[in-house]
Amino acid sequence: MTQTFKKTIKAFRSTFLDFVADPFYVPEAECVRYIPDGLLILEDGKVKELGAYDQLQDKYADIPVTAYPGRLIMPGFIDTHIHFPQTEMIAAYGEQLLEWLSKYVFPAERKFKDKAYAKEVATVFLDELLKNGTTTALVFAAVFPESVDAFFEEADRRNLRMIAGKVMMDRNAPSFILDTAESSYQDTKKLIEKWHKKGRLLYAVTPRFAPTSSNQQLQLAEKLLQEYPDVYLHTHISENLNEVAWVKELFSECNGYLDVYDQAGLVKERSVFAHGIHLTDQEFQRLSETKAAIAFCPTSNLFLGSGLFKIEQAKSAEHPVKVGLGTDIGAGTSFSILQTANEAYKVAQLRQQKLSPFKALFLATLGGAKALCLDNIIGNFDVGKEADFVVLDLRSTPLMAFRNPDAIPKSLEELADRTFSLIIMGDDRAVQATYIMGELASSQQSG
Ligand code: GUN
Ligand code: ZN
Numbered sequence: 001m002t003q004t005f006k007k008t009i010k011a012f013r014s015t016f017l018d019f020v021a022d023p024f025y026v027p028e029a030e031c032v033r034y035i036p037d038g039l040l041i042l043e044d045g046k047v048k049e050l051g052a053y054d055q056l057q058d059k060y061a062d063i064p065v066t067a068y069p070g071r072l073i074m075p076g077f078i079d080t081h082i083h084f085p086q087t088e089m090i091a092a093y094g095e096q097l098l099e100w101l102s103k104y105v106f107p108a109e110r111k112f113k114d115k116a117y118a119k120e121v122a123t124v125f126l127d128e129l130l131k132n133g134t135t136t137a138l139v140f141a142a143v144f145p146e147s148v149d150a151f152f153e154e155a156d157r158r159n160l161r162m163i164a165g166k167v168m169m170d171r172n173a174p175s176f177i178l179d180t181a182e183s184s185y186q187d188t189k190k191l192i193e194k195w196h197k198k199g200r201l202l203y204a205v206t207p208r209f210a211p212t213s214s215n216q217q218l219q220l221a222e223k224l225l226q227e228y229p230d231v232y233l234h235t236h237i238s239e240n241l242n243e244v245a246w247v248k249e250l251f252s253e254c255n256g257y258l259d260v261y262d263q264a265g266l267v268k269e270r271s272v273f274a275h276g277i278h279l280t281d282q283e284f285q286r287l288s289e290t291k292a293a294i295a296f297c298p299t300s301n302l303f304l305g306s307g308l309f310k311i312e313q314a315k316s317a318e319h320p321v322k323v324g325l326g327t328d329i330g331a332g333t334s335f336s337i338l339q340t341a342n343e344a345y346k347v348a349q350l351r352q353q354k355l356s357p358f359k360a361l362f363l364a365t366l367g368g369a370k371a372l373c374l375d376n377i378i379g380n381f382d383v384g385k386e387a388d389f390v391v392l393d394l395r396s397t398p399l400m401a402f403r404n405p406d407a408i409p410k411s412l413e414e415l416a417d418r419t420f421s422l423i424i425m426g427d428d429r430a431v432q433a434t435y436i437m438g439e440l441a442s443s444q445q446s447g
Contacts, residue, residue, distance in 0.1 A: 007043050007044055008044055008045075008438075009042065009043050009048070009063050010041070010042045010063070010066070011040070011041050011042075011060055011063045011065045012039070012040040012042075012065070012066050012067075012073065013037070013038070013039050013040075013053055013065050013066070013068070013069075014040075014067065014068035014069070014071050014072070014391065015034075015038065015071065015072050015073065016033070016035040016040060016050060016381065017032070017033070017034050017035075017073070017074050017361075017415070017419070018075050018365065018366070018380040018381045019031050019032060019033065019361070019362045019366040019379075019380055020033050020380060020382070022362060022366075023356070023362050024315040024320075024362075025315075025320070028358045028359075028412075028416075029412060031358065031362065032358055032412065033050075033380070036408055036409075036410070037053045037054070038050060038051065038052060038053055038073075039052070039053045039056040039057065039060065039065070040381060040387075041056065041063070042387045042438040045386065045387055045437030045438040045439070046384055046385060046437075046438075047382065047383050047384060047385050047387055049383065050383075068391050068432070068433075070393075070395075070407035071393055071407070072393075072419075072422075073391055073392070074361070074365060074389065074390055074392060075365045075378065075379055075381060075388065075389055075390075076133060076134065076135025076136065076365075076378070076388035076390055076434065076435075076436075077132070077133045077134045077135065077337035077338075077364050077390065078134070078136045078137070078324060078325075078337075078364065078365060078368025078369055078371075078372065078374075078379070079129070079134045079137040079138070079324075079326055079327050079337060079340075079368070080137075080138050080272060080274075080295040080325060080326045080368050080371050081138055081140075081234075081272070081274040081295035081297055081326025081327070081328050082129075082137050082138070082139055082140070082326060082327050082328060082329050082332070083328070083329060083330060084121065084125045084140070084141060084147075084151055084164075085108060085109045085111075085112045085118070085121065085140075085142045085147060086105060086108060086109070086140075086329055086330030086331070087124055087125045087128070087329060087330065088108060088121065088330075089104050089105065089108040089330045090329055091330075091333065092104040092330065095304075096240060096304050097239055097240035097242070097306060097331075098240065098242055098246070100304060106173055106176075106177050108330075109142040109143065109177055110176050110177055112141070112142035112144050112146065112147035112150075113144040113146060113147075114146070115146040115147075115149060115150050118141075118142070118144075118146055118147040118149075118150035118151070119150040119154060121150075122151045122153075123154055126154055126158060126160070127442070128335045130158075130434045130436075130441050130442035131335075131428050131434070131442050131444075132334075132336045132337065132338075133336075133337065133338075133390035133392070133428075133431040134335065135161065135378075135388035135389075135390075135434065135436060136160070136161045136368070136372070136378055136388065137162055137163070138163045138164075138204060138232070138234055138272055138326075138372060139151065139162060139164035139165075139204075140164070140165070140167060140206055140234070141164050141165060141167060141206075142177075143166065143167045143168075143169055143177050143179055144166070145187045145190070145191055147166070148164060148165065148191050148195070149194075151164050152164065152194075152198070156199050159199065159200060159436055160200060160201075161200040161374070161377075161386065161388065162200070162202070163201075163204050163232055163234075163372065164201075164203070165188070165191070165204035165205055165206035165232070165234060166184070166188055166206060167206050167208050168184040168188065168206060168207040168208065168213060168217055168221060169184075169207070169208040169213060170184060170212070170213060170217045171211075171214055172211050173212050181217040182220075184221075185217075185224065188205060188221075188224055189227075191203065192224065192228050192231055196228065196230075200386075202231070203228070203232065204231065204232035204233065204234035204272075205221050205224050205225060205231055205234070206233075206235065207221050207235050207266075208235065208236070209235055209236040209237070209239075209243070210235075210237075210250065210251065210260045210261070211243065211246055211247060211250055215251075218261070218264035218266065219264055219265075221233070221264065221266060222264050222265040222266055225265070225266070226265075231270075232270050232271070232272060233266050233268070233270065233271040233272070234271075234272050234274075235261065235266070235271075235273060235274070236273070236274045237257055237261070237273040237274070237275060237276050237279070238257050238258075238275060238276050238277055238278040238283070239274070239276075239277055239278075239301070239306050240277075240278075240306045241307075244257055244278050256280060256282075256283060257278075257279075257283070258273075258279065258283040258286055261273075262286065262290075267286065267290045267292050268290050268292060269290065269292065271290070271292040271293070272292070272293045272294075272372065273287070273292060273294050274294075274295040274297060274326055274328060275295070275297060275300075275301065275306065275309070275328075276309065276314070277301060277306055277307040277308065278307065279310075281313075284310075284314060284316075284321060285319045287314075287321045288319035288320055289319075292321070293321065293322035293323065293324060293370075293372070294309075294314055294321055294322070294324075294371075295323075295324055295325070295328070295371070296309050296311060296314075296323050296324070296325055296344060296363070297309075297326040297327065297328035297331070297332055297340075298325075298340060298347045299327065299328070299334055299340055299343045300328035301347065302343060302347070303331055303332065303333050304331050308347050308350055308351050311323065311344070311348055311353065311355065312348075312351075322367075322370050323363060323367060323371060324363060324367055324368035324370075324371035324372065325340045325341060325360075325363045325367075325368060326340070327340050334427065335428070336427045336428055338364075338422060338423055338426040338427055338430060339427050340364075341355075341360040341363070341423045342423050342424050344360060344363070345360060356416070357416050357419040357422075357423055358416060358419070360423055361419060361423070365379055365380065366379035366380050367379075387435065387437055387438040388434075388435065388436050389435050390433070390435075391431070391432045391433040391434075391435075392422065392426075392430050392431060393429075393431075393432045394407060394418050394419075394421070394422050394426075396426065396430040396432070397425070397429060399425065400421065400425050400426065400430070403421050404421060429444075431444075
């Protein structure tokens with residue numbers, strides 16, 4: 001017997017902004033899709049159509065419309081690097097990377113052997129992401145498989161498009177937080193079988209960073225990528241000068257930090273490297289060649305005193321590297337991708353560079369999707385894409401309301417000005433609502 005299922009159609013009326021090309025390479029006016037009075041039509045949680053309200057209104061006259069007058073709807077923000085077990089130790093005082101890891105991170109992550117505890121933190125973490133308008137993230141769990149189960153169970157319950165993995169680390173850290181090369185391989189394999197492509201979830205093979213993995217462990221990570229070609233590789237690289245010097249000592253047979261991963265076969269499309277502040281020209285070139293991506297984490301890089309990322313080099317025309325924004329909680333200081341873009345702007349300023357609001361918002365949405373090789377399913381409002389989106393209020397505080405008397409920009413110049421103020425002044429208060437596959441997942445009373 002055949003059954004027919006009724007499709008769910010929804011309509012949203014508001015102002016819409018998304019990106020259809022990369023403004024680092026294409027004139028901005030050609031990249032921005034701006035519809036001052038638009039109608040977004042969804043079918044079963046995916047984009048069916050987006051256009052001017054005037055033009056679509058008759059076609060969808062019998063569909064009830066959810067209207068957000070005076071608001072700006074954008075695709076959900078994408079965080080390309082974050083640690084969920086570090087939620088509780090955000091704002092840990094006084095240290096740079098290696099000392100900070102020993103003093104604060106390892107003791108905090110130790111607690112994630114307890115699944116119930118991991119579940120509690122995963123709940124707080126995902127609430128916080130959604131409140132800030134982040135709908136997809138590439139996430140470090142802890143070394144314990146229980147922490148991955150806890151995270152994915154909670155993400156699955158909320159139907160989120162999330163990528164995560166168990167940390168692999170078999171040396172140079174306290175024994176309470178180490179695995180072995182063999183156990184990390186076996187545990188990761190089981191977790192991939194259990195979670196990769198379950199609902200909207202995806203798995204990332206996650207060696208912490210070169211200093212805490214033996215060569216054998218890195219090779220087994222590569223074996224997993226061979227066995228499961230569509231999983232991700234997620235790690236850190238060239239964040240801090242002492243770290244870079246340590247990697248040189250530990251891997252004296254390699255020609256630099258990236259080469260450690262490269263010799264193990266870990267540098268490829270779907271590989272995401274956090275930070276990359278001290279990369280050499282050759283390393284940028286190699287990342288470009290291999291289609292690997294970098295997560296730019298400005299709040300973290302400033303907080304730990306790590307340095308200033310060279311965004312213009314990563315996004316050069318000669319050797320373009322895919323780049324997304326990462327909060328890197330708990331070295332990062334805010335869950336907000338708006339605040340992350342704010343600090344990215346300032347990092348560029350310190351290097352005599354300009355990061356325009358459209359470039360920053362591209363990195364926060366379609367650019368992040370490209371860095372995660374997910375731009376075929378998320379990142380903008382193209383037809384068929386999953387409808388994860390945010391409703392933004394450019395007048396969410398008294399000062400922002402004073403700064404932006406008219407809610408709806410009338411020209412591209414005005415839009416650039418208003419969205420720049422959103423990046424510089426906005427945070428979770430500017431995110432009025434977050435939708436996942438067309439369903440309301442988080443909202444706040446607008447003041
Ligand atoms: N390098 C290795 N582990 C970490 C971590 O947890 N956070 C950051 N920022 N860098 C790292
Ligand atoms: Zn990190």
